[in-house]
Amino acid sequence: MQKIFLASLIYGAFVCSPVYSQSLDQEYNTKIQEFTTDKRFLPSSVLGIIKHPDIPSPLEHFGTIIGSPGEMHTTEEIYAYYQLLADKSSHLQIKQVETSEEGRAIYLVTIGGDDSMNRLDHYKAQMGKLSDPRIINENQADAVIEDSKPVYYLNGGMHSTEMGSPEMLMELAYRMITSDEKAIKDIRDNLILLINPVSEPDGRDKQVDWYYRYTKARTDWDDGFPRSTPYWGKYVFHDNNRDGLQVSQGITKGIFKIFFEWHPLVMLDLHESVPFLYISTGTGPYNEQVDPITIGEWQVMANSDIASLAAQGMPGTFTWAFYDGWWPGYGVWVANNHNSNGRFYETFGNAGANTYMRDLSDQKYAGDPATSREWYRPDPPTQKVYWSARNNINYMEAGVLASLTYAAHNGKTLLKNFYQKGVNSLEKGRNETPKAFVIPKAQKDPAMAAYLVNQLRAQKIEIHKATSGEKEGDYVILLDQPYRNLAVNLLTEQNYPKEAKFPPYDDIAWTLGYLYGVDVEKKDSVGIDSDDLKLLHEDVIYKGEISGNGTTYFLSYNAQNTVLPALYWLKKNHQNTKISTLKESFILESDTLGIGSLVFNNISKNEADHIAENYGLDLIRGSKQPESNQVQPITLPRVAIYHTWFNTQDEGWSRYTFEQRGIPYTSIDKDDLKSGNLRSKYDVILVPRARGSASDFIHGIDPKFGPMPFTKTDDFPSHGFPDFTPDMTGGPGFMGIDNLKNFAEAGGVIITLDNSTAMVAETGITRDLQSYSPSGLFHPGSVVTVKAKKGSSPILYGYPETFSIFRGNGPLYQVDLKERDMILLQYGTKPLEDEIEYTGPIMGKPDQPIMEKKIEENEKVAPYVRSGMVRNEQTIIGQGTIFNVPVGKGRVLAFTFDPLHRFMNHHDAPLVWNALINWDHLGD
The missing domain is CATH 3.40.630.10 (Zn peptidases)
Structure with a gap:
């Protein structure tokens, strides 16, 4: 180590206090001076280590x-x-x-x-x-x-x-x-x-x-x-x-x-x-x-x-x-x-x-x-x-x-x-609005409402439950509490200023009701007698209910987060169970079950009780059976999650989400792609967001640094987990990319999230997706409006025509006008200009009536940004959010956002679960 100076003057000035009588560790303090490269980097406060x-x-x-x-x-x-x-x-x-x-x-x-x-x-x-x-x-x-x-x-x-x-x-x-x-x-x-x-x-x-x-x-x-x-x-x-x-x-x-x-x-x-x-x-x-x-x-x-x-x-x-x-x-x-x-x-x-x-x-x-x-x-x-x-x-x-x-x-x-x-905080809660938030009992996914309550409780926000009256079963957050500001922060919309001089450091929206798909009501007055409220002292669990009579069980599907895990549990424990999705609405006595709802045949009462209680799902019993042409049998896929060695951030969140939900998967890397024979092992390969370019995906860490094993050894016992490789350098190469394409052509489904879509679009796995870079678009992590463009797609089962997702800055893609049926979901509610029917005069047909353009009602009332901020949002409205692209017998399902972002946007995750439930009939 180069010794650049002698710091005795600084050292002496610090230690010569008359109250300081302890013995100094001369060797330690000398070493501090020796290993510091410039006297300006040596503060007097760090000297004076005693012996x-x-x-x-x-x-x-x-x-x-x-x-x-x-x-x-x-x-x-x-x-x-x-x-x-x-x-x-x-x-x-x-x-x-x-x-x-x-x-x-x-x-x-x-x-x-x-x-x-x-x-x-x-x-x-x-x-x-x-x-x-x-x-x-x-x-x-x-x-x-x-x-x-x-x-x-x-x-x-x-x-x-x-x-x-x-x-x-x-x-x-x-x-x-x-x-x-x-x-x-x-x-x-x-x-x-x-x-x-x-x-x-x-x-x-x-x-x-x-x-x-x-x-x-x-x-x-x-x-x-x-x-x-x-x-x-x-x-x-x-x-x-x-x-x-x-x-x-x-x-x-x-x-x-x-x-x-x-x-x-x-x-x-x-x-x-x-x-x-x-x-x-x-x-x-x-x-x-x-x-x-x-x-x-x-x-x-x-x-x-x-x-x-x-x-x-x-x-x-x-x-x-x-x-x-x-x-x-x-x-x-x-x-x-x-x-x-x-x-x-x-x-x-x-x-x-x-x-x-x-x-x-x-x-x-x-x-x-x-x-x-x-x-x-x-x-x-x-x-x-x-x-x-x-x-x-x-x-x-x-x-x-x-x-x-x-x-x-x-x-x-x-x-x-x-x-x-x-x-x-207390005074704000008592004197300002809102005075309370209410999480109604009636929810599309009651288990997620319970999850929201528990997440708020993890933040020590006090929550009551209404015990009687018309609000019985509702959760109530009274805002005259010490952490009132945090409750407001988590449950209301964020309004990031568009004029901010510097770009935000991270996501700018986190409204939990939107991210979890839970209805939350702001209240300017509580409206519930305090005697009807009971403070929660423990986390809550939603246990589903079973109604009706009959031997067949039905589930009204609203994109509940726990449906896919329940299906895997049921198949693991009862392989003879037959599970189907409804391809059209089905009337079951007083209930109308929408498209995507599930039909369970050959399951026992104990199994149904287990699903209701442990997965928070409401089931309906009935004796009426849909016709065979009204249902699509479910075959649960063998799933692999791909990870690179140069960026594991988001695949880690994907693995965590799968494990928390109880969805089985196999972790694979470049060596698996190079080995090929993927279709014999997997039905679906999920490629989470991996920051970097298509070139990074193909070639990985520069081979000039190799070989670089990541293996557990006696000298390096912490390596080799959660995955290992004899050499981190290099990527799947062109052969691995070709094997991935062969996987899709043989009937497999590749799901790409956010930036990983660049991999399939720019390596030739599909040539239908063209990169789109809108001028001036700045889209930090915000909650925005999307609209179903192909509402019959199984990917959108359980979702309304218009809903919200979470999206940050990421790549966008386009397809030719003749291939717009590949777009399942679009940003915003307005179509692209080239999709608006021409209503002007037509040369050669002078008698053709000129019609006024119709403006759909939801285009008037559905703002694009629900929480956060987007600059030049008009450049993204109408663009594709999810693409379903045929590749041979299989598909590429390309997301231009990350529905598994940081275990946060649980409302978006069922778009992926839908893909897994319906993986083998995405082209129907």
């Missing part, structure tokens, strides 16, 4: 300091160090709070002074009182605040390639429990510090193995080599920080458990992506339901941190120009959503412990070069920087120490703000 007589430092324990070149630690090593600290010091505790999908522990570390550690339950209870102003009044709150300590939470290791925070936090913990320097004692005595050392342990271990297996030996940052392991968690990659509304993954469940147990005033998430330290405030627009107090705290804390690092001579610290502040589904937004404060850092990481020359010339934030001096970045970095892992540790730790110092000195203000935000 404790009883508690081993990271240097004593690991043999190297934190941030040493070439050194990264696994979760087992990290947790063992914290356990050692807990054994040696009464100032630190560690306990498990959650388990990851792969079985690794997620831990919480608690640090505090003697008083804090002796009275943890007391201080935890005090935060609980302040979280709900209905428990204590204003005068009581003052007394509680005086006897409370702010709780501050640090989140490490969320994104696995951002490897510095799990390292830094170990050094910080050692500093916190050993140093008697006044600044550290103030933090220890005045705060309770919570640390989640590795919030995504599965990805951490994979990435550490990846570093030692592949990237430690590399010397050039810009050599194009993949810096990341192909998988982080079992299912979720970078989107593990987009799970705060779904609460589906272990990482999120762990963060939520910690929050609701402790109610930390601040949650700081430690990320790495930009030079040198970005402190979150965002460019806006800010989420409209975040209390203005929180937004003010973002600004004050960010500028306090910047000032602290500036006082230590550190360049490249900035705020504002990255991120926006709109999407509420990030992990630590559990704080912003619940009257606390969620914020994050982005430091400059190297995806490991190598030192690289980094070029910043192409990096821009909010349109400005990363190297320009701006009001929000008063001391910018140079265009090139020689950057080490220790530099990253220094910036991260100095920022955290500054933020903890601010909280320690302003604890009473933060506590008062926390309580006041709850008061503000």
Whole structure:
């Protein structure tokens, strides 16, 4: 390692406080200086590591300091160090709070002074009182605040390639429990510090193995080599920080458990992506339901941190120009959503412990070069920087120490703000509209209504159930509650401003009623007597009902999410069952069953009861049988889900969705496509969204880096899961693409979602789809209106003519006018111009009457955007949403959006389930 400077002056200035009498760890502090590449990157606050007589430092324990070149630690090593600290010091505790999908522990570390550690339950209870102003009044709150300590939470290791925070936090913990320097004692005595050392342990271990297996030996940052392991968690990659509304993954469940147990005033998430330290405030627009107090705290804390690092001579610290502040589904937004404060850092990481020359010339934030001096970045970095892992540790730790110092000195203000935000929410609920939301009992998919209730309860939103009267069975959310703002945020439409200067950082709409296909009513008055409402204390389960008489069972189909899993369960447990779909309406006594409804023959009462109870489906018994020409037998398909090795994000969500729904599948990759013989193994191949081009799909990771095995070995035990390969490089190649085309020509169905449609359109699997790039269209993730163009298609069974879907920016395709019957669903309700019948004069037929153009009623009343924002929406209206393209004996079912997006848009998913139920008669 090149040693560029001697930092003795900075070092001496920090440690020569008259109250500082402990023995310094000269070797540790010298190594910090050695591994820091520029004196401007060495803050005085990170020096002064002491040599404790009883508690081993990271240097004593690991043999190297934190941030040493070439050194990264696994979760087992990290947790063992914290356990050692807990054994040696009464100032630190560690306990498990959650388990990851792969079985690794997620831990919480608690640090505090003697008083804090002796009275943890007391201080935890005090935060609980302040979280709900209905428990204590204003005068009581003052007394509680005086006897409370702010709780501050640090989140490490969320994104696995951002490897510095799990390292830094170990050094910080050692500093916190050993140093008697006044600044550290103030933090220890005045705060309770919570640390989640590795919030995504599965990805951490994979990435550490990846570093030692592949990237430690590399010397050039810009050599194009993949810096990341192909998988982080079992299912979720970078989107593990987009799970705060779904609460589906272990990482999120762990963060939520910690929050609701402790109610930390601040949650700081430690990320790495930009030079040198970005402190979150965002460019806006800010989420409209975040209390203005929180937004003010973002600004004050960010500028306090910047000032602290500036006082230590550190360049490249900035705020504002990255991120926006709109999407509420990030992990630590559990704080912003619940009257606390969620914020994050982005430091400059190297995806490991190598030192690289980094070029910043192409990096821009909010349109400005990363190297320009701006009001929000008063001391910018140079265009090139020689950057080490220790530099990253220094910036991260100095920022955290500054933020903890601010909280320690302003604890009473933060506590008062926390309580006041709850008061503000209550007052809004009592004085503003809406006053309540009602989820009616009558729903097209009652099981999804129950799911919505449970998702709201996971956010600690209070829900009542009407117990009598005409509203009996309805769910009621009264808005005079502490988390009123979050309820409004989740259940009303989002109105993202079209004039926003910078593009949004993520999705801009999340109205859960739309995404789940559940009717939710806004109420300006409650209209239900409080005696008729019962507060829910447990999650709800919808159990279907069975009505009527007879030996045949029917299901009125409304695209319920649980139908396909029920069919697979039934076929697995009773292979002689005959299941059919109705090809036309069928009258069964007082019920009219629509097209797509299901007929069950040869099933027992116990099996029907199981389906109703466990899948939340209402069944009808009848003695009348449809004619054979009125039904289509169901043959459930053998399904494969394809994944690339260069992008596994969305196929992970697809796998997760299938497994949560109980739909069997086989995971396949490039090697399976190259092997061929696909039709003998599978009936349907689902190709989830995979960011990249058709060329990426064909050729995959550049073979010049190969071979690159992803296999479990003694040296790399975390690799090889959830899939393995002897070589990640290369793709299926042209032979694999040809085999996929042969699969369709032999009668198989290929389902492509969003960007993966480019693969079939641009590789020749079908030549019918032509790319369409509308001028000026900007379509961030929003809920929009679509209309059935071929309503008889089985893909649209259970859906009305006009409904909503969720769509983000993605590719669009067109087909020739003569092939428009391939379009099953279109965006908006108006047809394309070339589809509007000509009504003007015709030369050669002068007597032809000239007719006025008819405007359909739904074209007048159905806006395209239901929640979110789309610019130049007129360029997408009329374009195809889903294409059903024949390829030989089979089909390509091409979606131009993702109906399996992040386990969020459950209302859209049955479009895929319909394809699986009806896979063998999509051309009827």
